[in-house]
Amino acid sequence: MYRKYLIRIIAVIFLLTGCAVQKQPEDTETEEYPVFEAGIDSISKYGNIVLSVGAEAMRALGYEPADVVLVTIGSAEMEMPVGVQYTDADSGEPVCAWITDENSGREYVVLAINTGSLAETMGIAVKHSMDAEPGYVWEYCEGFDASVPVTVSMAEKQGYAEEYAMHQTGGVRTNKREDYAYLSDAEYANFREIRTAGMGEGTLFRSSSPIDPSLGRSRQADEAMMNALIGTVINMTDTEERMKAYADYPGSYYSGCRIIALNMNIDFSSAEFEEKLAEGFRFIAANEGPYLLHCKEGKDRTGFAAAILECLMGAGKDEIIDDYMKTFTDYYNIEEGSEQYTKTAERNILKSLQRAFGIDEIGADTDLAGQAEDYLVRIGMKKDEIAALKKRLQADYGGRY
Numbered sequence: 001m002y003r004k005y006l007i008r009i010i011a012v013i014f015l016l017t018g019c020a021v022q023k024q025p026e027d028t029e030t031e032e033y034p035v036f037e038a039g040i041d042s043i044s045k046y047g048n049i050v051l052s053v054g055a056e057a058m059r060a061l062g063y064e065p066a067d068v069v070l071v072t073i074g075s076a077e078m079e080m081p082v083g084v085q086y087t088d089a090d091s092g093e094p095v096c097a098w099i100t101d102e103n104s105g106r107e108y109v110v111l112a113i114n115t116g117s118l119a120e121t122m123g124i125a126v127k128h129s130m131d132a133e134p135g136y137v138w139e140y141c142e143g144f145d146a147s148v149p150v151t152v153s154m155a156e157k158q159g160y161a162e163e164y165a166m167h168q169t170g171g172v173r174t175n176k177r178e179d180y181a182y183l184s185d186a187e188y189a190n191f192r193e194i195r196t197a198g199m200g201e202g203t204l205f206r207s208s209s210p211i212d213p214s215l216g217r218s219r220q221a222d223e224a225m226m227n228a229l230i231g232t233v234i235n236m237t238d239t240e241e242r243m244k245a246y247a248d249y250p251g252s253y254y255s256g257c258r259i260i261a262l263n264m265n266i267d268f269s270s271a272e273f274e275e276k277l278a279e280g281f282r283f284i285a286a287n288e289g290p291y292l293l294h295c296k297e298g299k300d301r302t303g304f305a306a307a308i309l310e311c312l313m314g315a316g317k318d319e320i321i322d323d324y325m326k327t328f329t330d331y332y333n334i335e336e337g338s339e340q341y342t343k344t345a346e347r348n349i350l351k352s353l354q355r356a357f358g359i360d361e362i363g364a365d366t367d368l369a370g371q372a373e374d375y376l377v378r379i380g381m382k383k384d385e386i387a388a389l390k391k392r393l394q395a396d397y398g399g400r401y
Contacts, residue, residue: 033061034061035152035153036057036058036061038053039051045265046266047117047118047127047267048111048118049112049124049150050109051111063082065084066082066083066158066161066165068080068155069081069082070155071151071152073150074143074144076122078121078122079155080093080096081095082098083095083096083167084097084100085099087169088164090347090351091114091349091351091352092113092116092268092351093114094114094116094118094121095111095112095113096110097110113267115266115352116267117267120270123144124141129272131241133239134239135239135263166347169340172332175216186221186224187330188220189207189208189218189224190206190207190217190221190298190327191220191298192207192326193205193228194309194310196313196319197313198313199310200289200395202290203395203396204290204291205228206294206298206306208221208295208296208299209296210222210224210294211238211249212237213246213247218246219248221294222252230257230290231288231289232257232289232290233292234262234280234293235259236294237264237294239261239263242261243261260279260280260283262277263276266300268356269356274378275380277305277379278376281309281389290397291393298327304349306324307320307323307352307353308356308372309389311369311372312373312393314368314369317350317364317366320353322336350362353368357371357375373386376389
């Protein structure tokens with residue numbers, strides 16, 4: 001009796017806050033979890049659907065991380081786990097993420113695909129690029145618009161518990177320099193040289209953004225790239241207009257480099273991503289180094305692009321894992337060689353490469369160089385462009401960093 005009254009009270013509260021609650025059928029033998037209905041607040045640059053109702057709504061109705069929910073948007077539906085970060089799902093998999101805004105402390109409910117576009121995958125909307133800020137515009141598909149309700153219902157209580165536990169990194173990444181006293185300034189900026197097999201010395205580097213101040217790392221990244229004498233930059237996150245509008249851009253070492261601003265999404269399998277990745281690699285092939293790859297955090301788009309180049313130049317599986325995972329050992333305290341270390345790599349960079357190469361597994365004997373070259377051809381690069389790219393990356397800049 002008390003539970004029925006509680007559900008009714010919650011229903012009134014959420015109706016008043018824009019979240020319509022429905023009761024599950026009375027005759028179910030399992031515990032009841034009210035279905036709730038929300039609106040689409042916005043679609044992010046990366047195809048994530050931000051709901052008009054915060055995570056406190058789901059929590060109040062009994063939902064929690066590791067539950068599996070059924071999300072219905074108009075005629076489209078998809079099952080996904082509840083998590084607290086996008087990487088609580090494997091690369092290419094959906095997640096109903098409770099994302100906390102570091103400034104306001106508000107928890108948003110964001111429907112997403114880790115390294116993918118949920119809006120496009122579900123057929124909700126299509127993104128079109130444009131030169132003016134913000135660099136994109138979303139066009140709703142037929143039968144959908146901003147008024148279409150989103151309903152979330154329980155599919156399986158704690159049905160993702162084992163997988164969820166394996167995705168937890170054991171640490172929370174912050175933007176406070178004092179939380180990383182054990183890191184050098186370059187490491188704090190996620191700046192490092194890529195020294196895998198076949199790569200020239202002092203030739204290729206990766207980093208978080210040296211100009212976007214929102215992560216509190218731009219000054220350290222810009223200083224590190226100056227020390228490395230970077231000459232050519234692949235900016236995977238900004239438009240040229242946005243890049244030059246950052247307060248840290250004028251007068252930076254960065255601003256004096258040769259830069260291509262690609263404004264890339266994070267759906268590694270999308271035609272747009274592949275086209276822009278090929279464009280960035282052609283830019284490397286056409287210009288002198290040393291080279292810097294960066295996005296915002298220097299983790300996802302940067303990690304994937306770096307791994308493709310590492311494969312192309314002859315790196316093995318373990319080398320690729322070690323370079324990718326340094327971000328996680330530095331920021332999330334994942335112990336090198338631990339089960340969590342291996343699983344994190346498998347669920348992220350290895351799975352992304354497997355999807356890109358169209359293979360089921362990456363083993364010690366996988367011809368990664370051949371797979372990478374075939375991939376570059378598939379995304380539009382010509383053989384002579386690939387040869388020029390390899391020659392640039394083989395060049396030795398004398399270890400000046």
